[in-house]
Amino acid sequence: MINSKPILFSAIQPSGNLSIGNYIGTMRHWSSFQDNYECLYCIADLHSLTTLNKNFSLQNSVLDTLALYLACGVNPKKSIIFIQSHVYQHSQLNWILSCFSQFGELSRMTQFKNKRKIQDNYVENINIGLLNYPVLMSSDILLYQTNLVPVGQDQKQHLELTRNIANRFNLLYGDIFTLPKPLITKTGSKIMSLLDPTKKMSKSDTNKNNVIFLLEDISSVFLKIKNAVTDSEMPPKIYYDLRRKSGISNLLEILSAITNKKISILEKEFEGIMYSEFKKIIFDNISKFLHKLQKSYLVYRKDESYLKKVAKEGAIRARLKSEKILKRVSTAIGIN
Numbered sequence: 081m082i083n084s085k086p087i088l089f090s091a092i093q094p095s096g097n098l099s100i101g102n103y104i105g106t107m108r109h110w111s112s113f114q115d116n117y118e119c120l121y122c123i124a125d126l127h128s129l130t131t132l133n134k135n136f137s138l139q140n141s142v143l144d145t146l147a148l149y150l151a152c153g154v155n156p157k158k159s160i161i162f163i164q165s166h167v168y169q170h171s172q173l174n175w176i177l178s179c180f181s182q183f184g185e186l187s188r189m190t191q192f193k194n195k196r197k198i199q200d201n202y203v204e205n206i207n208i209g210l211l212n213y214p215v216l217m218s219s220d221i222l223l224y225q226t227n228l229v230p231v232g233q234d235q236k237q238h239l240e241l242t243r244n245i246a247n248r249f250n251l252l253y254g255d256i257f258t259l260p261k262p263l264i265t266k267t268g269s270k271i272m273s274l275l276d277p278t279k280k281m282s283k284s285d286t287n288k289n290n291v292i293f294l295l296e297d298i299s300s301v302f303l304k305i306k307n308a309v310t311d312s313e314m315p316p317k318i319y320y321d322l323r324r325k326s327g328i329s330n331l332l333e334i335l336s337a338i339t340n341k342k343i344s345i346l347e348k349e350f351e352g353i354m355y356s357e358f359k360k361i362i363f364d365n366i367s368k369f370l371h372k373l374q375k376s377y378l379v380y381r382k383d384e385s386y387l388k389k390v391a392k393e394g395a396i397r398a399r400l401k402s403e404k405i406l407k408r409v410s411t412a413i414g415i416n
């Protein structure tokens with residue numbers, strides 16, 4: 081092997097409205113990963129089909145997401161950036177691996193159970209794509225002999241499943257798949273809702289005041305921060321304590337991530353400061369951060385022919401790599 085850098089795979093569904101939580105938990109690290117790993121950054125449009133909405137332009141959203149990847153510092157000269165559906169090997173391996181996955185283990189996945197649950201009932205008429213979702217994720221990861229997958233707490237179970245499927249296959253057919261490991265980033269992997277800091281900030285939250293979107297109008301962020309839940313400690317004190325001060329801790333976490341300052345340093349800076357003043361500083365920093373990101377995003381987003389060129393070149397490189405492992409798999413099971 082000439083290339084000895086570990087292979088890292090990451091992907092996001094192109095839902096079009098990524099949040100600051102997605103940035104802090106995932107995309108923030110993408111640019112620096114490029115120096116230490118051989119990176120593949122995928123736009124998981126096939127996964128988006130599980131929640132397809134006729135009024136939503138997936139095509140536009142894929143381009144939005146690609147422009148955001150670039151704005152976050154992903155460099156097509158250093159990494160492979162590609163759109164999942166452009167590399168048919170993903171669907172092919174998905175079918176093969178679904179024959180090595182069990183109904184029981186898939187139906188027990190937490191994310192599937194949550195999606196299936198409406199109030200307290202389990203619905204029957206849920207699409208099979210949602211059940212199969214983690215198998216497609218496994219295919220994404222295993223197709224590139226991935227060593228590392230950056231994951232938040234909520235995706236750890238999916239990576240465990242990937243390892244189980246790979247192991248099951250390898251036991252029967254020899255060491256074909258590399259077993260991927262999670263790369264867990266310490267702080268900021270979970271940004272919480274602004275109005276309910278005990279639950280995760282989710283881009284699909286019905287109450288938009290819970291979420292800061294990467295592409296939203298900066299003026300609307302002011303009120304969201306102003307209304308963000310804090311606590312009633314007297315006198316007010318700013319320090320990190322997830323259990324007793326979940327709101328303040330969440331704001332500190334956001335600030336630390338976008339300014340690259342340690343939380344312990346921020347705590348010292350904010351000694352004796354009122355919550356209102358603290359929130360003003362939070363807003364100023366978020367606004368500076370969003371402004372810079374959005375400016376760069378717009379430059380890329382306007383140039384569709386460049387975006388399409390990046391996607392096309394990425395797909396060619398991803399196909400070359402994934403075809404190799406797919407061939408080995410096909411030979412092993414006798415379908416080539």
Ligand code: TRP
Nearest residue numbers: 090091092093124127217220221
């Ligand atoms: N499920 C991930 C999300 O919702 C996207 C994804 C698809 C992914 N395939 C993956 C993440 C493989 C890590 C590895 O954003």
